[in-house]
Amino acid sequence: MENGVTSTKAEGFLSRMALNDNKAGMEGLDREKINKIIMESSKGSRFYENELKREQQVNQRIEKMMLQKAQITEQHLKKAQAQSTSNYHARKYGVRAAMPGFIAKKLCPNLIIVPTNFDKYRAVSHEIREIFADYDPHFQPMSLDEAYLDFTDHLEQRQSWPDSLRTHRFRASSTATGRLIIQKREEQISQEAVPEMKDLSPVLFEDSPNSSPSCLPGCEDGNAAGGAFEVFGKSVEEAVREMRFRIEQRTMLTASAGIAPNTMLAKVCSDKNKPNGQYRLPSTREAVMDFIQTLPVRKVSGIGKVSEKMLNALGISSCSHLGQQMALLSLLFSETAWHHLMEVSLGLGSTYIPRHEERKSMSTERTFKELSKAEEQLSLCRELCEDLAGDMKKEGLKGKTVTLKLKNVNFEVKTRALTLPYAVATVDEIFAVAKDLLKTERDNESPQPLRLRLMGVRISAFVSSDDKKPLQKSIIGFLQAGKSDSSDSSQGMHQKLEKENVSSHSFQTPQNRQEGAPGLTTQKGFKGSQTGGKPQQSFFQRAFAKRLQLQAANASTHEEGHGNNSSVVTSVGTYSQKGIESSTEIVTKKATDLSDLPQNDFVSPVEAHASTSGCGATGSESLTCPVCFRQVETDNLNVFNRHIDQCLSDAPAKPIQCTVSDTESDLDPESEHEEREVDKQRGECEVEEEKAKNSEDSKSNSIDPQEDQHSLKNYSIQTILSINGDNKTTTSPQPQSCNDKGSVLICPVCHLTQDSDDLIIFNRHVDLCLNQEVLHELGGQTSSPINPPSFTNCKAIDRGRPLPMQAAKGKTKRRDSPSSPPSKKAKGLGPRNTIDKFFR
DNA sequence: ATACATACC
DNA sequence: TACTGGTATGTAT
Numbered sequence: 001m002e003n004g005v006t007s008t009k010a011e012g013f014l015s016r017m018a019l020n021d022n023k024a025g026m027e028g029l030d031r032e033k034i035n036k037i038i039m040e041s042s043k044g045s046r047f048y049e050n051e052l053k054r055e056q057q058v059n060q061r062i063e064k065m066m067l068q069k070a071q072i073t074e075q076h077l078k079k080a081q082a083q084s085t086s087n088y089h090a091r092k093y094g095v096r097a098a099m100p101g102f103i104a105k106k107l108c109p110n111l112i113i114v115p116t117n118f119d120k121y122r123a124v125s126h127e128i129r130e131i132f133a134d135y136d137p138h139f140q141p142m143s144l145d146e147a148y149l150d151f152t153d154h155l156e157q158r159q160s161w162p163d164s165l166r167t168h169r170f171r172a173s174s175t176a177t178g179r180l181i182i183q184k185r186e187e188q189i190s191q192e193a194v195p196e197m198k199d200l201s202p203v204l205f206e207d208s209p210n211s212s213p214s215c216l217p218g219c220e221d222g223n224a225a226g227g228a229f230e231v232f233g234k235s236v237e238e239a240v241r242e243m244r245f246r247i248e249q250r251t252m253l254t255a256s257a258g259i260a261p262n263t264m265l266a267k268v269c270s271d272k273n274k275p276n277g278q279y280r281l282p283s284t285r286e287a288v289m290d291f292i293q294t295l296p297v298r299k300v301s302g303i304g305k306v307s308e309k310m311l312n313a314l315g316i317s318s319c320s321h322l323g324q325q326m327a328l329l330s331l332l333f334s335e336t337a338w339h340h341l342m343e344v345s346l347g348l349g350s351t352y353i354p355r356h357e358e359r360k361s362m363s364t365e366r367t368f369k370e371l372s373k374a375e376e377q378l379s380l381c382r383e384l385c386e387d388l389a390g391d392m393k394k395e396g397l398k399g400k401t402v403t404l405k406l407k408n409v410n411f412e413v414k415t416r417a418l419t420l421p422y423a424v425a426t427v428d429e430i431f432a433v434a435k436d437l438l439k440t441e442r443d444n445e446s447p448q449p450l451r452l453r454l455m456g457v458r459i460s461a462f463v464s465s466d467d468k469k470p471l472q473k474s475i476i477g478f479l480q481a482g483k484s485d486s487s488d489s490s491q492g493m494h495q496k497l498e499k500e501n502v503s504s505h506s507f508q509t510p511q512n513r514q515e516g517a518p519g520l521t522t523q524k525g526f527k528g529s530q531t532g533g534k535p536q537q538s539f540f541q542r543a544f545a546k547r548l549q550l551q552a553a554n555a556s557t558h559e560e561g562h563g564n565n566s567s568v569v570t571s572v573g574t575y576s577q578k579g580i581e582s583s584t585e586i587v588t589k590k591a592t593d594l595s596d597l598p599q600n601d602f603v604s605p606v607e608a609h610a611s612t613s614g615c616g617a618t619g620s621e622s623l624t625c626p627v628c629f630r631q632v633e634t635d636n637l638n639v640f641n642r643h644i645d646q647c648l649s650d651a652p653a654k655p656i657q658c659t660v661s662d663t664e665s666d667l668d669p670e671s672e673h674e675e676r677e678v679d680k681q682r683g684e685c686e687v688e689e690e691k692a693k694n695s696e697d698s699k700s701n702s703i704d705p706q707e708d709q710h711s712l713k714n715y716s717i718q719t720i721l722s723i724n725g726d727n728k729t730t731t732s733p734q735p736q737s738c739n740d741k742g743s744v745l746i747c748p749v750c751h752l753t754q755d756s757d758d759l760i761i762f763n764r765h766v767d768l769c770l771n772q773e774v775l776h777e778l779g780g781q782t783s784s785p786i787n788p789p790s791f792t793n794c795k796a797i798d799r800g801r802p803l804p805m806q807a808a809k810g811k812t813k814r815r816d817s818p819s820s821p822p823s824k825k826a827k828g829l830g831p832r833n834t835i836d837k838f839f840r
Numbered sequence: 841a842t843a844c845a846t847a848c849c
Numbered sequence: 850t851a852c853t854g855g856t857a858t859g860t861a862t
Contacts, residue, residue: 015850047852057845099849100852143849302858304847336859365854401841411852417842456854461841 016055016305017042034094034107038675041103050411058306062313069314072331080327088275107621121145124251131246140353149262151236158239168242171249182304237259240278240782261288264349267301288347293320300344307337319345358462362397364388365403365456370409372449374442381438384457385431392430392459398423399459402433406441407454416441423463430457 015598018035042048086104087096093108105111125144132139136149158166232242244255254276258269261283272279281291296318298308311317314332316325322345330338343349364387371377381404392398402424403417416437426428434457442450 041850042852045851051852054845098853102851146849302847306846336862359856360858363855367853403842413844415843419841454853458855785860 016051016058030094037094037106038099038103041106046410058309060308064780065310066313068332069328072328076331077327080330120609124253128247128253128255131243131250135243138353138355140356148266148353151239151259155234155236155239158234161234165236166232166238166242166704167229168232168246168249170230174351237278237280240280244276244278261347262349262351263353264301264344265291265347266349268295268299271299292323292345292347293318295319297322297344302340303344315646320349359395359397360462361458361460362388362391362395363403363456363458364391365405365454365458367407367454369453371452371455374449377438377442377450377452377455378435380455381434381457382427382431384455385434386427388457388459389427389430392425397459397462398425399462400424401459401461402430402437403458403460404434404437404441405454405456406438406450406452406460409451409453411453413454414441423461424459430459 017038018031034212051587086097087100090104090111093111095104101113104113110575125141128145129139129141129147132141132147132149135151137152139147139149141147230245232238232245240257240259244257247253256270256274256276257278258266258272259278259280260269261281262265264290265281269279269281274328281287297303297316298305300319303311311322314325314328316322316329322329322341326338326342326345329341333341347631361818364384366380366384368380371380399421400421401417401419403415405413405415407413417432418437420433424433
């Protein structure tokens, strides 16, 4: 048994943690050796144990799934039938994104872990984005180093451009020098790094360093003129190559790109010739289908290690398998997941670049050495709230839901949230809630202490810009008589407040009590108001609309010309990484704040609010009303809440008499200044986090052997492009015929009557139809998200997806219900917004 | 609305 | 010694 357990664990670990050579630059490594190192470095740690646990959970899910699969009868089926990163040198050692530094060091003892420098990344990102904008002013950045672009318009214009507009010089100043610089870089790559690799790596690898030389074209011609230059052609490939060339000239960073008919494919393609390369997938059905057939599901954005494992358990590893198993998958997966898989299997993806959406949440979290003392947890919590409030202020945001995230020393994560009836943004408001959530959690665990290794605070449920603006105005108006905004806080809010609070349940149960007086601080520099996005249409709505549009257009001329509809994804490689220890020193910088806090560790939000406002008493048997600021002699929150409600309805439009000064008020100007300083350092950390998005926080992101510290050189940018080109008309698919009762399904795309009333078959037809229509005739506007849904908790048959057997005349519905709103789902399917708060 | 899991960078 | 941080999304309850 012992053995069995051990090996199970080992397997779990391996499948979960083992080297993932999915990414470029990791081919031909000695996996076994690397995995051994990873394994030995990790085993026994709490993290490891927790990973095992999670692995078991996934396995259970799979087991459950298999059970369900076993219950599927022929009938069913028949019916259904119907990271920062490591640089490329480091990757040769098996070092990869998201790998902890201590393991990376074992794989590559000579590794130098470079601290992150997000200011630098932002600067570079800005430059790159300027170049992107030349090709698509509406490009969508997905992160600092990655974006989708639609090349369609650019290509159209480009056709008539003279050579001069397609000519680009080598690096500025003196060209000769520029070339030297570049060449020097290459030498460093190939001569320095490589030998060292061989000598020092504990890991053997089989193939020699790949490496496409950087995209230096062999342009002799332009040299005489006092500067080397190159004339780029008019094709997509040339345009993209030109873009990458410009990026490299400008930033000394290389970029990779994928060119494909939609974003999903473009993303995959961008990985194909990474680093410093590009790959074009032609926009033909044949090419797309061929491409998809052999594509491992894991390559597709949105299919992560869990989804992959579940699919693998069903014998599905490539996208072609997906296509073959749609019926089965429809019974085992949720509708959303299934739909996404179907689109993937058909090579479908988004062909438009959605507008940059507004953020939906903002958070900050920190990992530290074990923290068990209530006071320290409390002060840390406050610190987080301060950071968060600062960030919120920068963007002029207010949100109603505050979430506390806790991770204990065993890596178990918990989140606790509370939604208020009004939006908050200041330190005190946030802290009041977070503190309460923390207390509740502590109480729940007691007498065991909370042994935390991470704490985070998040705000979500932002009020819309529309809501915010008047709010803002009224506050400003209210304050006009007055002083600086930092001292007023709750005053101006009164009217709004009163309205909101009165109409909503202001306070609730002890578990759920909410702070009564938001005491919103005014914020200057309120920028707000990005216009609301266009409502997202569903896949079918779009297709249908497009078709109508096309039909209309067809009446007149149908000469779209070039027919190059493109999207581009670009990603810049990761730069550097912060030291491993960076996250450990956080613990209690603000121990002094403890003095500001009431003695009892955890007080109710209201109490805290009052006390930090300097207006409340802190007697243990009384609570301070946030409205009238009188003591209420009770510790019964129901009583207290009644008082507040009363207070709110009784004393309407009267400003609260108290100089609240909450926000930053508990810091004197001096210390506030210091705080800012600290924030700066922290800023780097946060930026790092940004960076860390690309892989790991301090650990793995920029692991570069043999790199100059703080230098960007030798890093690469990766670009993914997608394009719709070569429109070819394809014949519509033959409607599948199964024939049945008198029901009739009509394809919303081709408008042909379908013989089968089998929805699965019908749906498949629709998708095929869309695929062709959209891809070829229409330049295809599918609404597949750029960032696909995750596959959390796939469900199973019993939940029974409603297979609407309704067959009507004229209008047919998919289970998706084309006419019904994409619902939250489709909406949720919107792009994952990874734009950092630091770049906005 | 809340909690948790998955995914991406 | 010893596995991140920020954001989004999906599912269950």
